[in-house]
Amino acid sequence: MAGFMDWLNNVFATKEEDGEYLEIETGQTGEKAKILVRPFVLRDFDDVRNVLETLRNGYTIALINVKNLRDKDVFELKRAVSKIKKTCDALEGDIAGFEDLIIVTPAFAKIYRGRGTGGVVEKVEEAKK
Secondary structure (H helix, E strand, C coil), X not given: CHHHHHHHHHHHHCCEEECCEEECCCXXXXXXXXXXEEEEECCCHHHHHHHHHHHHCCXXXXXXXXXXXHHHCHHHHHHXXXXXXXXXXXXXXXXXXXXXXXXXXXXXXXXXXXXXXXXXXXXXXXXCC
């Protein structure tokens, strides 16, 4: 048990803040991951460009926080979501919205929506009206 606690303390002691997300050292070495889960924050419409470039690479699952843009300008949010959705469709990926978060996956990954849950972008847009 002490070994686990030492490892856990070491993991949290080596965390680094970089931008809007937190990286935690796991102590694992070897090959880099082939799929990257990457968070984004949309503060204005121009932030969409970075998201789209990353999605076009094909190996990124994007977690996009839209709260700041929604609070600032709902019309810009709709424009941004529409642009992301068009790119996602072109890449044959999957997109879903959950409260202030939009998740976009490449073609090889699908988002679980479960029975009776919407979770689609259109429902997020309706909730913001």
